[in-house]
Amino acid sequence: MPNWLKDAVFYEIYPQTFKDTNCDGIGDLNGIIEKLDYIKDLGCNALWINPCYDSPFKDAGYDVRDYKKVAPRYGTNEDLYRLFGEAHNRGIHVLLDLVPGHTSEEHAWFQESKKAEKNEYSDRYVWTNCWIQGVAGHPYIGGEAERDGCYMLNFFKCQPALNYGFLNRTESWQLAPDDPACIATREALKDVMRFWLDRGCDGFRVDMADSLVKEDDENKSATGAIWKNIREMLDKDYPEAALVSEWSNPHQSLKSGFHADFYLDHHGNGYNTLIRDNETPGGDHSFLKKDGNGDIMRFLLDYLPKYDNTHKDGYISFITCNHDTPRARRTLDYDELKIAWALFLTLPGVPFIYYGDEIGMRYLDIPTKEGGYTRTGSRTPMQWDSSKNHGFSDADPDILYLPQDPSEDAPTVEAQEKDPASLLNVTKELIALRHKYTDLQADGSFDVIYAEKEQFPFIYKRGNLLIAINPSDSKASAALTEEAYIDKDDKKSTKLTPVYSIGEFKQEDNTLKLQAQSFVVLSLV
Numbered sequence: 001m002p003n004w005l006k007d008a009v010f011y012e013i014y015p016q017t018f019k020d021t022n023c024d025g026i027g028d029l030n031g032i033i034e035k036l037d038y039i040k041d042l043g044c045n046a047l048w049i050n051p052c053y054d055s056p057f058k059d060a061g062y063d064v065r066d067y068k069k070v071a072p073r074y075g076t077n078e079d080l081y082r083l084f085g086e087a088h089n090r091g092i093h094v095l096l097d098l099v100p101g102h103t104s105e106e107h108a109w110f111q112e113s114k115k116a117e118k119n120e121y122s123d124r125y126v127w128t129n130c131w132i133q134g135v136a137g138h139p140y141i142g143g144e145a146e147r148d149g150c151y152m153l154n155f156f157k158c159q160p161a162l163n164y165g166f167l168n169r170t171e172s173w174q175l176a177p178d179d180p181a182c183i184a185t186r187e188a189l190k191d192v193m194r195f196w197l198d199r200g201c202d203g204f205r206v207d208m209a210d211s212l213v214k215e216d217d218e219n220k221s222a223t224g225a226i227w228k229n230i231r232e233m234l235d236k237d238y239p240e241a242a243l244v245s246e247w248s249n250p251h252q253s254l255k256s257g258f259h260a261d262f263y264l265d266h267h268g269n270g271y272n273t274l275i276r277d278n279e280t281p282g283g284d285h286s287f288l289k290k291d292g293n294g295d296i297m298r299f300l301l302d303y304l305p306k307y308d309n310t311h312k313d314g315y316i317s318f319i320t321c322n323h324d325t326p327r328a329r330r331t332l333d334y335d336e337l338k339i340a341w342a343l344f345l346t347l348p349g350v351p352f353i354y355y356g357d358e359i360g361m362r363y364l365d366i367p368t369k370e371g372g373y374t375r376t377g378s379r380t381p382m383q384w385d386s387s388k389n390h391g392f393s394d395a396d397p398d399i400l401y402l403p404q405d406p407s408e409d410a411p412t413v414e415a416q417e418k419d420p421a422s423l424l425n426v427t428k429e430l431i432a433l434r435h436k437y438t439d440l441q442a443d444g445s446f447d448v449i450y451a452e453k454e455q456f457p458f459i460y461k462r463g464n465l466l467i468a469i470n471p472s473d474s475k476a477s478a479a480l481t482e483e484a485y486i487d488k489d490d491k492k493s494t495k496l497t498p499v500y501s502i503g504e505f506k507q508e509d510n511t512l513k514l515q516a517q518s519f520v521v522l523s524l525v
């Protein structure tokens, strides 16, 4: 386990829309380098950059044409190596996005794989052995290749599935996961990882990490075995490199070698019930929505078994949002967002802040771009200041990669920096708090002190810190049990002293009284 992950607070950057330095309307690596001081000042000490490789961009870069080449629109490989160096100079680690399940249909491997004549790449992708026979239960394409067969898709039409084999085989063309051709796919992936790790990259966020072996068992044991093999390589040759999965099943991912796994927004899961429960008929019952009448138990019943079962293996990552998810500002106001970020930044695991969420950027209802569809509204250009294009780019507004928030009160970094109570400044304080107290970091203990069905507040302990949160629009109070006062080191009962708060609170005897929409951290001394 790379030690630096314990205190990591990630910042996710969508390179298209972070900062444009050459006036073509699209963000670039030099733009990220220019803003590293901002990221450091925010308190983030790690980055995840969405795919920045050569691509026809039919899925915003998740259709990789060349794994080892930076897309010219973002700069050159040298720019990326410089970015690694500049980030490291500031104590910032950099994760790239690894797309192991598929490539672009324009990737050189696929061009070879399509040929009629058998070659090294013929089995690099999943092909049936007859032009008119498809892949049962999966999307596939026929009629496009010289060779006699149909190929399987992993996501969009532009993304043929790489071949890691089938665990349960019913057709003669399905290869076993230990077939030399499937092992070759895995080794090619390791070669790509080594390429970037050797040049200064600190690890990977892994796209659709569970999508490798097909007809895998329900525990994904065969896909897991591939990741265990990859983790062995990391432990041996790159022990400081981090592996974070897009899997959202910590029982599987963290036991297969991942250091952290995202808790993604899946309808009705614990994460969804905290800030995104807005698709349920009858209104938004998110716990962090002030008038949602939410229920913390919906979160805990999902999260606690996951946490209990996996916290010795790795970390569950809370995200403010990501490039696939509607921004939380769509349904939450600034005050609600402050409480939400306060929760995410004081839970165990490794937190991820999506660019722009620190200022509460809006979700925009705009037409699709590069396969984004409803996701496009979360991918708009960062709003830095009040200058042209909110400081994102000097280009003509018509050629920006995506339009910007047209509202008069569109949040910007510049404006929020001046306001001590802004979401930006509160986010900075929360991140600083997390760095200051090791108890708040990824591997610090987590114990629930007060959580009752449909009641507020929610009180939990992280090591020797007691944290209480009342996201509702009414005041709330709870009696503290003896456990709340027990020092984790000498096991004695002790006093609680406030170290941070949003909103008012009072401690009266054993009762903690919280004003509407408040958050407090108390330390056992």
Ligand code: GLC
Residues within 6 Å of the ligand: 059, 062, 063, 099, 155, 207, 208, 246, 323, 324
């Ligand atoms: C992941 C990415 C998403 C992409 C898909 C296919 O879910 O986060 O943006 O479209 O995989 O690669």
Ligand code: CA
Residues within 6 Å of the ligand: 019, 020, 021, 022, 023, 024, 025, 026, 027, 028, 073
């Ligand atoms: Ca540019």
